[in-house]
Every structure is written in structure tokens, then in C-alpha cells.
Amino acid sequence: MSNEAFPEIPTIQFEGADSKNPLSFKHYNADEMVGDKSMKDHLRFSMAYWHAMRNPLADPFGVGTAERPWDDGSDSVENAQRRVWVAFEFMQKLGLEYYCFHDRDVAPEGATLEESNRNLDAVVDELEKAQKETGIKLLWGTACLFVNKRYNQGAATSPFADVFAYSAAQVKKALEVTHRLGGEGYTFWGGREGYSTLWNTDIKREVNHLALLLKMAVAHKKKIGFTGDFYIEPKPKEPTTHQYDSDAAACLNFLREHDLMGELKLNLETNHATLAGHSMMHEMEVAIAADSLGSVDANTGDELIGWDTDQFPTDIYLATKMMLSLLKSGGFDKGGLNFDAKVRRESFEPVDLFHAHIGSMDTFARGLKTAHAILADGRWQDFVKQRYSTWDSGIGKRIENGEVGFEELESYTFSNGEPSVKSGRQEMLENLINDFI
Ligand code: XUL
Ligand code: CO
Numbered sequence: 001m002s003n004e005a006f007p008e009i010p011t012i013q014f015e016g017a018d019s020k021n022p023l024s025f026k027h028y029n030a031d032e033m034v035g036d037k038s039m040k041d042h043l044r045f046s047m048a049y050w051h052a053m054r055n056p057l058a059d060p061f062g063v064g065t066a067e068r069p070w071d072d073g074s075d076s077v078e079n080a081q082r083r084v085w086v087a088f089e090f091m092q093k094l095g096l097e098y099y100c101f102h103d104r105d106v107a108p109e110g111a112t113l114e115e116s117n118r119n120l121d122a123v124v125d126e127l128e129k130a131q132k133e134t135g136i137k138l139l140w141g142t143a144c145l146f147v148n149k150r151y152n153q154g155a156a157t158s159p160f161a162d163v164f165a166y167s168a169a170q171v172k173k174a175l176e177v178t179h180r181l182g183g184e185g186y187t188f189w190g191g192r193e194g195y196s197t198l199w200n201t202d203i204k205r206e207v208n209h210l211a212l213l214l215k216m217a218v219a220h221k222k223k224i225g226f227t228g229d230f231y232i233e234p235k236p237k238e239p240t241t242h243q244y245d246s247d248a249a250a251c252l253n254f255l256r257e258h259d260l261m262g263e264l265k266l267n268l269e270t271n272h273a274t275l276a277g278h279s280m281m282h283e284m285e286v287a288i289a290a291d292s293l294g295s296v297d298a299n300t301g302d303e304l305i306g307w308d309t310d311q312f313p314t315d316i317y318l319a320t321k322m323m324l325s326l327l328k329s330g331g332f333d334k335g336g337l338n339f340d341a342k343v344r345r346e347s348f349e350p351v352d353l354f355h356a357h358i359g360s361m362d363t364f365a366r367g368l369k370t371a372h373a374i375l376a377d378g379r380w381q382d383f384v385k386q387r388y389s390t391w392d393s394g395i396g397k398r399i400e401n402g403e404v405g406f407e408e409l410e411s412y413t414f415s416n417g418e419p420s421v422k423s424g425r426q427e428m429l430e431n432l433i434n435d436f437i
Pocket of ligand 2: 189233269297340
């Protein structure tokens with residue numbers, strides 16, 4: 001018997017747009033150059049361990065449906081170690097060069113923190129071996145501070161100091177194993193760092209505690225010599241009624257208030273942007289404007305369902321917009337596109353995990369090529385540059401340089417008269433973008 005988990009599924013190849021083979025890439029051609037980088041180096045695709053390997057595909061009304069024949073269903077360390085090799089076979093067959101994990105997705109939680117740490121070390125031994133054997137790398141690690149009952153009222157923002165202490169100890173270990181595995185980043189998603197009701201909540205104290213935990217993490221990062229990037233992942237709600245890291249702007253404001261700008265960037269997730277009432281392009285542009293775009297959790301929501309459905313992204317227009325923002329900002333440094341997405345409960349067979357990743361990788365390949373073509377054409381950026389050209393000389397330049405105040409602008413306007421204002425040409429620009437899709 002083969003010890004492969006997916007014996008029927010070959011390594012997925014690029015076969016081009018005319019291929020009828022659903023287990024092939026139609027657009028993602030890893031080594032094809034787009035501008036000065038290969039597709040794989042632009043996109044830096046990553047598998048989310050928690051969804052691809054651990055999601056049972058349950059919903060609030062029904063049990064998990066996922067068929068995962070390699071998994072014995074137990075919470076043993078041996079099962080977790082076996083699963084590592086399944087994950088790496090899966091990533092190799094798809095050409096995914098990165099993965100992301102929470103401490104508790106890869107290894108079972110024990111009865112004490114010491115036991116949890118031992119379990120984690122035993123699985124990290126396997127992850128380290130598998131990384132060496134395959135060349136697959138860790139994009140980022142994180143600590144799961146939201147599943148265990150102790151975190152029901154928050155982790156760093158729990159009203160109970162001992163819970164804060166436990167969280168800090170858990171983050172310390174997760175950071176150390178991320179460092180050991182050569183992770184390029186470390187993410188903080190504040191799953192329960194918010195409130196369910198304001199009747200029992202001291203916001204000022206809680207938010208200060210969150211900043212304290214992050215400052216301790218920054219200090220520990222320096223102490224152990226971890227050179228990866230730190231990210232905060234915004235999300236406005238779910239499971240809490242309100243999460244403090246609600247969107248990119250709120251996170252940036254929090255970082256500025258607590259002197260943490262420059263220490264943490266943002267890991268933006270498409271479905272979280274939607275839940276915040278923003279487009280993903282908005283979130284990306286806000287982060288880029290503050291030099292704080294770190295990484296992306298690529299998925300999509302459903303306009304008709306109000307929660308975080310974490311679907312695999314297949315919308316080429318959305319991917320084009322994301323790639324435009326990304327390329328314009330100079331591309332990923334240590335971040336990547338992590339598929340924080342799950343197959344539908346109805347898509348319960350192992351092969352569905354392949355279809356899902358193939359579709360999204362092809363979608364982003366198309367988005368990348370389209371965005372590159374738009375930027376190479378130049379008309380879009382030229383329009384935007386021209387729109388602001390009155391700031392490049394004359395009175396605009398003097399205002400930007402801080403050389404004039406109200407008095408000068410009053411006398412300028414007395415002599416200049418009514419300003420000349422031109423059309424924003426929204427429809428023309430929308431048509432221009434569509435010409436490339
Ligand atoms: C939850 C979510 C998390 C983070 C990591 O909505 O996105 O999986 O990405 O904790
Ligand atoms: Co996420």
C-alpha cells in the first residue's frame with residue numbers, strides 16, 4: 001500500500017488555458033516571468049494549516065463532513081506528526097512553497113502548558129524535517145488564543161490577569177518555534193480581543209493590556225533574534241461583538257497611540273475587510289499609505305451571508321484589484337498570499353482541497369498578469385498623477401511645503417478667482433480597467 005495520502009492525485013502541472021483537465025493549472029505557471037519576477041515569487045502562495053488540514057467542515061447546524069482517511073481522529077501526538085507529512089505532500093503536489101499555522105493546529109493542547117509545549121516540540125521536530133526535505137517554508141506562525149475555554153473573555157484583554165499571563169507564555173513559545181522553523185513572520189489575530197457587551201467592559205484597560213502584550217512580544221523577538229515581521233490581522237467582529245483591531249485604520253491608530261508603528265505591519269484578510277464594511281482594495285490602500293502592508297489572507301465572503309464564510313477566492317476582478325495595489329506598493333517583502341479559506345461543507349472529499357487551491361492560484365495568476373499589464377500600459381497611473389498635478393508646482397507646492405497660511409491663501413484666491421476643477425472620469429477609468437480583464 002502506498003503511504004501517500006493522495007495516491008490518485010499527481011503533481012499539478014501548468015497545462016495552459018485550453019486544458020480540460022480540472023487537476024491542472026490553466027494560468028498559474030510558477031516560473032513564468034511577470035515583469036522582473038516569476039509568478040511564484042510575486043504571489044508567495046501559502047497553505048493555511050488550520051483549514052486545509054484541520055477543518056472538519058462543520059457548521060452551526062451540522063457535524064463535520066470532511067473525509068480525511070489519513071487522520072485517525074485522535075488527539076494524539078502521533079496523529080499530529082503523521083498529518084505533517086500529509087500537509088507537505090499536499091503542498092508539494094500543488095507547488096505551494098509556504099504554509100502558516102497556529103500552535104494548536106499542528107499539535108494537541110495538553111493538560112498543562114508544559115505538556116502542550118512538549119507536544120508542540122514533538123510536532124515541530126517533524127515540521128523541521130519536512131521543511132528540510134521539501135524546501136517548503138513557514139510564512140508565519142501564530143498562537144491560538146481563542147479556542148480554549150480560558151480565553152472565553154479574551155486573552156491579552158481578559159479581565160483576569162492570570163489569563164493575560166497564560167497568553168503571554170503561549171505567545172512566547174509560539175514565537176520561539178516560529179523562529180526555530182525560520183518563519184518569515186508572526187501574526188497576531190485578536191480573535192477574542194474585544195467585547196460581547198459594554199456593560200461589563202473597561203475598554204481603556206483592555207486596549208492598554210493588548211498593547212502591553214505586543215510590547216512584550218517585540219522585546220522577546222529582539223531577545224531571541226527573530227528577524228521575521230510581526231503582523232496584526234484586523235477583523236471587526238466574530239466571534240466577539242466588537243474586536244478592537246477592527247480594520248486597517250483602527251489597527252494603525254492603535255499602533256501609533258502605543259508607539260508600536262514600525263514594529264508591526266498588517267496581515268489583511270479579504271473577508272474581514274467585507275465584514276468591516278470595506279473593500280479589500282480599501283484596506284490594502286490604507287495599509288500601503290502607512291507603509292504597513294505586510295501579508296494577505298486570501299479568501300472571500302458571500303454577499304448574502306453575514307458571517308466569515310472564508311471561501312476560496314475565484315473573482316478575477318477582485319484579484320486584479322488586489323494585485324494592482326500590491327504591485328504598485330512594490331510587492332511582498334516577507335509576506336505572501338495565505339489561503340485562509342475552507343472548502344464548503346458539501347465539498348468533503350480530499351480532492352476538493354486540490355480543486356479549491358488550483359482555482360484560487362489560477363485566479364491570482366490572472367489578477368497578477370492583468371495588473372501587470374495595466375501598470376505597463378501606464379494610462380491609469382498617468383491619469384491619477386495628472387489629477388494631482390496642481391500640487392507639483394505653484395501654489396500647490398507652496399501649500400505642501402508649509403510655506404503659506406490662511407492670509408496668503410486668501411490674497412491668492414482674491415486674485416486667482418474661481419478654481420478650475422476637472423472631471424474625476426470614474427466611468428472612463430472603470431472601462432479602462434475592464435479593457436484589460
Ligand atoms: C480568523 C482568522 C484567523 C487568523 C489567524 O478569522 O482569519 O485564522 O488568520 O489566527
Ligand atoms: Co486570517
